[in-house]
Amino acid sequence: MTNEEEQQFLSSLEKKLWNAADKLRSTLDAAQYKHTVLGLVFLKYVSDSFKIRQDELIAQFTDAENDYYLDPADYGGADSDEYATEIAGELEQRDYYAEVNVFWVPAAARWKFLQDNNKAVIGGAELTLPDGNTKKFSSVGHLIDNALEQIEADNPKLKGVLNKLYTRLQIDQVKLGELIDLVATIPFKHASLNSQDILGHVYEYMLGQFALAEGKKGGQFYTPKSIVTLIVQMLEPFKGRVYDPAMGSGGFFVQSEHFINAHKGRIGDVSIYGQEYNHTTWQLAAMNMAIRGIDFNFGKEPASTYTNNQHPDLRADYVMANPPFNMKEWDTGVSENDPRWKYGTPPSGNANFAWLQHMLYHLAPNGSMGLLLANGSMSSNTNNEGAIRKKLIEEDLVECMVALPGQLFTNTQIPACIWFLTKNKGTRTTAAGRKLRDRKGEVLFIDARNLGYMKDRVLRDFSTDDLSQVTDAFHYWQMGEGYTDVAGLVKSVELAEIQKHDHVLTPGRYVGAAGVEEDSEPFAEKMARLTAQLKGQLEESDRLEAEIKQNLAGLGYEC
Template identity: 30%
Template sequence: MNNLDIRQDTINNAVWAACDTFRGTVDASVYKEYVLTMLFLKYVSDMWQDHYDDYKAKYGDHPELIEEMLKTERFVLPPQANFYALYEQRHLPGNGERIDKALHAIEDANVSKLHDVFQDISFNANKLGEEQQKNDILRLLLEDFIKPELNLRPNRVGQLDIIGNAYEYLISKFAAGAGKKAGEYYTPPEVSTLIARLMEPKEGDEICDPTCGSGSLLMKCGRLIREHTGSRKYALSGQEAIGGTWAMAKMNMFLHGEDNHKIEWGDTLRNPKLLDGNGLKHFDIVVANPPFSLEKWGHENADKDPYHRFRRGVPPRTKGDYAFILHMIETMKPKTGRMAVVVPHGVLFRGAAEGRIRQQLIDENLLDVVIGLPEKLFYGTGIPAAILVFRKKKQDDNVLFIDASRDYQDGKNQNYLRESDLQRIQDTVNARTNVDKYAYLASPKDIADNDYNLNIPRYVDTFEEEEEIDLMAVRKERQQLKAELVKLEEQMAVYLKELGYE
């Protein structure tokens, strides 16, 4: 079978079907990590086997040469950590322990890429049930991934990014069912695409997401550079507070071949880890979809922040939106720095401390574009969001407002941005001119006159005037209808008389 016969949805469906092994026994919030990790293990095993077979065909009589060639691969797979070795022993007791040992062996053999990635997941944990049940579940999971549809060897799938796409597919499916927790690790793909395009990433750029989740937003930026230049000369950096989600980001980067990355585990606001010496590292591009209005973000220590991120003001104790924004502002490079951040609409107009911070950012001429998005785009919340674009070097001192809230594909439970919607936003940003009922280029005076309130309807008038009613025409139509009704009544009377009714 050649790679033209491989369909993305075939692999996606096969991986999603593997989740049936857990359904009804283990909650989805738990089993998602097991399925995603098994997909990772199967992929690296298939890739390793494919490369081993290629070297054996070339150097069959020289096993020592094969061993040396395998050391030059992107990763090392110890023999006991191979998926197929685990599959062969699936009927024996101790599946959970064997899988855990395999994952730790892979970590130890690939420390620079996978250090601590599997520390928060244990296939031998009691959450999978008592020993016999756990062993049976894991046997079935190994059998799910041995299916022909999940032969992930490069000589079958070619250069297609089928594995990375399947991983993203699984993350999106889990996010769709995760309620409010979904935002902790997933940004809808069309929103990621829009942000990446707005940032116009270039070869050589250093790109950061301080709340990177599963890493999809960072990888969209990298993919644009590869598509436009064919180059992998760029660096991706991120930080994620949740251990399991951080591990997903690391595996996701690996599956997509993004080796030039640095993903740190920790709380960005309380303990930023992307540093340069004693200060924050600066980036060409900073993008993020932070948790909306985070209540416990670290207000108690903000006034003593060693990185001076809150010199424009300390955000409210119970709303961390501007804490993330101020962190991102401080990490932009002085000349090339640009950033895009997803925020709830309250960020645009709330007063007090947030109003003072907002005014200072505008007076410093950092805010470039405000884009209102449709409702129900994000998993777990129906509220509409906005994208704020900031630049260290703007082409003018105006702010472009775009109301894109009415352009979307209506889904059953979720709305989607179409390619035409994305292109309209991008074209409007590039043109930077007024568009009736869609965009308005506001001057500093316009914004000051509105008391630095950025609520989009203050700038983009989407009001549709109702068509004037011609009362005389309506009266004439009403008279005609009355005359027709008289004729119908007369005709009905004739019919009734003919039928013998008086």
């Protein structure tokens, strides 16, 4: 399969699922139908991943060359009830799923049970559960809520995370049953995409669509995939502790997993830490990790990063975040003497440098961080911001600044940039195996404002080549191999030059304008040529004007 064919396959799924969500708009508001659809997507995802693992195990149990082989001769033959019972029993052993990082799904929460019974419980019915017990269900919503309760009971990390709201939904139960049947049509057998690729893509797509549907409120926790990809590719989080103090739905963690898998690393080598204030978003992030089998620590509860730090002792190897831009009145209950404000107390009217210093505080001695902020953070001198930025520069913490093009976000037109900082610009080898040179006293500026393409009339996106252009420049510069300044795009600058610019970090100040090809034609010769060309054009204009007048006169018009 080509990438184009894969994209067509995924696009058809996107359309189908978004149409399903659209059917609920008449009875539910955006926040409700988001959880209604995503909850079912979650159940379908974990169920299908579980079923795929079951099919693998059955093949292994019946393969004489496999270590898990169950010899039919020991159980009365391949067609005996004893042999079937033995295989069925083995399929319910959790260890088989845990060893390949597949999420455990209790029998009453599996998609087949929901689909087989969703019509039967409309109006209420008593069902026989997979364990042989019976239970009365009042509605389709009750059937779904029961599945989520079963999952929570068997997966303590999801306690309080899943939205068991279906029983309370003011929605036609027949329509909810139809939605189950529609979600059931998501195909998982594909030549080059596995189930995780497929539904993971759908999940991320729908988060983005809900962000658009809900406007600014929804978009606060959805970072465009291209920006997340850029930051992850530049930092290369192969091994160690990864932290996002404003994690939203967990996009940085998901992209880190994609990066690790693409480079043949092991997701088990990375520890995930996050924090989120919004309870709904905190739930989405936990679900996002669970469907991928990623272990995580998001703290005991959703909480403010400023007043209720969930990871006070964490020192992370990689810190990545897209916090709310220019957040006001963030410091209620925060002490001016907070140990995080090592480089100056951030102003009450803007949290940009509070986020930045919080991330630095949690950064390990050899750690690196990428932070998305509004462009004003690069030049503002308001209320101590300039003094903080100056100290960060003088302490040699700033490694790279990237100016981004406009129209990348679904919910804001505020121009944005990415700060890359590190506590160690000295020679060392990264977890990705890169041998970094001594970069002390240098900062790399990248002006990416002219990169990207319009994916539709509203939103801009980065192509793979755009991402590589920025990422390669950064890595080549770090290693000191193959790097050269490119006018209008990238320049390596020493601290002395930044000081001359009053510690302003706007890339456009340093990279200059794109080079114009030198004109090799001597000026006198060029002037003579252009004058002769103009004379010829004027003469031709006079000839055509005379011809037009003659033709009009022939038609009886006076000129």
